Amino acid sequence: MTSHPRVGSTTASKRPLLCPVFLAGIGSMTVEMCASRLLAPYFGSSTIVWANIIGLVLASLSLGYWLGGRIADRRPSHRLLGWLVLSSALAVAAIPFAARPFLDLSVQALDQVHSGAIIGSLAASALLFVPPVLLLGTVTPFAIRLAVENVADAGSVAGRVFALSTAGSLLGTFLPALVTIPLVGTRRTLLGAAVLLGLAASLLLGRRWTAVGVLLATILALPAGTVKARAGLLAERESRYQFIQIVQSGETRSLYLNEGRAIHSQWRADAVVTGGEWDMFLTLPALIGYTPTRVTMLGNAGGTTARAYGTYFPATRIDGVELDGEVSAMARGYLGL
Structure with missing residues (x-):
């Protein structure tokens, strides 16, 4: 009988990986759906604006997959994965607060430019949405590296992890569009996603890090304020x-x-x-x-x-x-x- 080298963790260690993978899928698509709503008051919702959002999200995920795989091979640690998930939570939580001043500034700078909507939406998407999506992209390949125990099962493990991530992405597509954005708005939808990611990170970092998720949850109670201020x-x-x-x-x-x-x-x-x-x-x-x-x-x-x-x-x-x-x-x- 041929034995295969052990390359990952034990079966028990797979369990904390499932929730971060699923929620990372939710988070990445939630950011994409909310991106269109944050940009619409400034640049509209044309095909060009959507193309910029989708293109940069796909590029960010692709880079995140590559980067997550490389990091996981060098340091296959549950704790390091937890830090990546926590960093993504903080990056998502920062979007609602950074969006308005940055978008106001970008509109003022590009208001007289013929292709201002194209340039502005591309720049805004790059600066606001690429960092969190890139970090979320690292989660799936990192989780696969930790979950694989035997190279004979690598294909089925990778398939299950990607299926779970994609299921999260489906939920992250429809839930914001149909429920949370109309109900509580774009900014609270993003903060809600950040709370879930923060709690998922605590599964990998330890219970005391649950406080980060709780802290993010308290921000949800703050007044939403205006999306786009204007005179009158x-x-x-x-x-x-x-x-x-x-x-x-x-x-x-x-x-x-x-x-x-x-x-x-x-x-x-x-x-x-x-x-x-x-x-x-x-x-x-x-x-x-x-x-x-x-x-x-x-x-x-x-x-x-x-x-x-x-x-x-x-x-x-x-x-x-x-x-x-x-x-x-x-x-x-x-x-x-």
């Missing part, structure tokens, strides 16, 4: 679809989405005619020769046109259709919908 800001909200702001300038309130370049609705307490593109729809009855009894507004937003119709053509029934319920809710609160 009345309210902002993150929905499943976009970033929403209501801004007041003089007597006029305006609805902005994502990067805030375009005004999607306006409201004044003393008038329904805005002088903007919404007014042109009031010419419809004159153009068709009669007043319609029913009009459907696709993309109602804050209801600027619907409100004007209600004033000038009160007999016309308006059916406003808006995909984003959060936009309608904010319009009811601030734009007289």
Whole structure:
């Protein structure tokens, strides 16, 4: 019978590896999903912005896989893996606090550059998101190195570890997008991921390091503050679809989405005619020769046109259709919908 060299730890030592691997998968995709939401108020959510995010995340993971494998071969230690996981937790926790000042500065520096969105989103992704994702990328190959006990089982061990990591990545894709970002916002989603990573690190470093996860959890109780400050800001909200702001300038309130370049609705307490593109729809009855009894507004937003119709053509029934319920809710609160 041929014996195979022992290259890893004992079977019992595999158990603390499972949770960090799974949570590293969650963390990497949570960072990617939150990255798009953090960049949207500044650079929009175009294909170019998404390409920058996805490309840099993949490059970071690739570099992390390579680096994690090399480090693990030189120092195959559970404790060192714990430090890598803890470092990734701190890096993820730093994103919500570093994002706003850095993004404000980058927008100011690139505002007049034709390709500012491309350059700005690329630079922001590199500086804000590459460090934590790179660190998270080191976890899987490092865990494989520690989990392999016999070269005859190396393939099956690697397969199980990567399957667990990918399962975490799937959860990290859908949970933020469908649940946590709409419910608690992007910054608290990132801090929540950091808390889980901090607790996972304590499994490898020892119970006393649980205090780091607890400390990160206390940050969740702090007021969220604004995502993107601007003069006259009345309210902002993150929905499943976009970033929403209501801004007041003089007597006029305006609805902005994502990067805030375009005004999607306006409201004044003393008038329904805005002088903007919404007014042109009031010419419809004159153009068709009669007043319609029913009009459907696709993309109602804050209801600027619907409100004007209600004033000038009160007999016309308006059916406003808006995909984003959060936009309608904010319009009811601030734009007289």
